[in-house]
Amino acid sequence: MNTANLTIRMEPKIKEEAETLFSELGMSLTTAINIFVRQAISSGGLPFAVRRKRPNRATLEALAEARALAHDPNAKYVTTLEELRAELDK
Numbered sequence: 332m333n334t335a336n337l338t339i340r341m342e343p344k345i346k347e348e349a350e351t352l353f354s355e356l357g358m359s360l361t362t363a364i365n366i367f368v369r370q371a372i373s374s375g376g377l378p379f380a381v382r383r384k385r386p387n388r389a390t391l392e393a394l395a396e397a398r399a400l401a402h403d404p405n406a407k408y409v410t411t412l413e414e415l416r417a418e419l420d421k
Contacts, residue, residue: 337364 343350346360353363370378386394400406409415 365404 349363350360356363367378391400407418408419
């Protein structure tokens with residue numbers, strides 16, 4: 332079987348953890364990467380769901396508050412650092 336070389340970069344700690352994990356599973360990092368690529372080809376994309384991390388409740392509440400303030404004509408706005416400091420000193 333012919334092979335081609337592939338060079339990838341990753342953090343040394345991640346590489347070490349991956350090598351340990353795959354060794355415990357009875358394979359090398361190279362074998363694991365080959366399995367991943369074959370699965371990606373077979374599935375026509377990544378062989379797992381890729382999602383953004385969902386914000387927690389506190390973040391969602393802060394975003395809602397920021398949106399409400401952005402549309403509140405009575406909200407106090409500052410445009411300079413000096414104005415901000417004056418408001419914070421009140």
